[in-house]
Amino acid sequence: MAQTLLPLQQDGDFLTLTLANPDGLAPAQFSLADGTTASIWDTGVICFEPKTATAKDIVLSCGVHGNETAPIEICAELVKDLLTGKLTLKHRLLVLFGNPPAINAGTREVSENLNRLFSGHHSLGAGLINAERKRAKALEEYVSRFYSQVRITGATTRNRYLYDLHTAIRGSRFEKFAVYPFLHDKPWQKAEFEFLQACDVTTVLLMQTPASTFSYYASNSHGADAFTIELGKVQPFGKNDMSRFSKARAALRQLVSSDTVQTQRFDEQQFQLYQVYRAINKQTQEFKLHFADDVENFTSYPLGTLLATDGDTEYRVEREGEAIIFPNAKVAIGQRAMLMVVPTTVAHNLA
Incomplete structure (x- = not known):
């Protein structure tokens, strides 16, 4: 395993390592120059623990649908820059490349829509009959492990976040939009609308019922501020105009590397808000x-x-x-x- 990790520690290319081992990657752990601990938990699953204590636990996920490449490229770049020291981590971070076999195949899914299998739906009916169902169960377990196993100390209240990054099959009247999971009568969070706006997302769909999506799972099961964020339209690797994601990319990098993200005060008139x-x-x-x-x-x-x-x-x-x-x-x-x-x-x- 050390031989496998040597190039990873040099070039930070975790995505290549993930796609070369779609069926499983042995756990490993190593330290970065700034004292951050990097831990590989599985194929497409890497956890970062900063040396200094903070109160934020952040999950970034991408590739839940394998052909949605722009979020995969954004997350792969962020991981690479953390591993190579170009970006310094401030908060605990778990990065998930959701469906490596589908990413390799360039398809939305291999057998079943992974984003309809969370909150235990992976085990309903015929049970864990395919790779997507097994992966959904594993991703739930990794998120639970991340939120519960806080190595660093010094904060009495944990602030949990999960941003599940996607691109849509078809175009949109509003290029970027977010899905805010059903909160069971809890209030919408003004700070989260402000963060979405920093990501260049001002169209938000407010869900009214429970769902089997990854973001609803994190919100309902772990009390996380969680969103499905659609950043544009599906394109093949190498065909994305990454300039269209510059604000989202910058906000996500600031989210994990700074105490606060630069945002504007929430003004509902600047948003397009919908409910189902x-x-x-x-x-x-x-x-x-x-x-x-x-x-x-x-x-x-x-x-x-x-x-x-x-x-x-x-x-x-x-x-x-x-x-x-x-x-x-x-x-x-x-x-x-x-x-x-x-x-x-x-x-x-x-x-």
């Missing part, structure tokens, strides 16, 4: 969307417009301002094929 009005699930193989494949997320249609059919069932626009998001007719039967969202406000429940 209804979810449309695929019930049969006859499910069909009645708009073009290149229609963007957050597109709205006049009242009564036919959106989808599923056998004899028709889905039409029911409310003024209702917009589509995440439409995908290719999902498995029983899974969400589209969300319908409407504008909302957070002024009544903001902390």
Whole structure:
């Protein structure tokens, strides 16, 4: 293992090491020049413990869908710069490359949508029958381990965060947007809206029900401030215009390396806020969307417009301002094929 880690400590290329060992990487630990402890827990799982105590525990995840390459490149660069000393860590950090086999294949998934398998969904039905289900269970365990095993001392209250970085299958009326998991009547956090804005994200979808996503798992199971952040549209490796992610990249690097992130005071007028009005699930193989494949997320249609059919069932626009998001007719039967969202406000429940 020492021979494997030698080039990693020199060039910091953890992504290459991950993709060369998609089925498993032996645990290892070593120290960086600034006293930070770097620990490899598994393929695509690396933990950093700074020498000085802080109260923040940060998880950055990417590659939960293997073809969403821009977040993978952003996280790979951040890890490389930490390992090579170009960036100095301030807070505890766990970086997760979610689905290495799918990343290698250049596909969204290998067998099943990994981001529909959290909060125990990996073990429902037939159980741990494929690599994605096993990986979802392992990722839950790694996040639990990270939040619970705090080696450094000096802080009585831990502040937990998880930012799950994605890019979307299709374009969006708002290029970047975030999904704020259902909080079970707890207030939305003003500071988190301010951080999202620093990432160049001012469109936020406020979920109204529990979900099987990674961000909901971290929020509901561990009390973390957690988000699914969509940074743009899916592109192959090497085809991303990384200048479009400059603000997100800078904010994430500042998040892990500084006491605070430079933000603007929250002003709801600078945001586009939506909440879920209804979810449309695929019930049969006859499910069909009645708009073009290149229609963007957050597109709205006049009242009564036919959106989808599923056998004899028709889905039409029911409310003024209702917009589509995440439409995908290719999902498995029983899974969400589209969300319908409407504008909302957070002024009544903001902390």
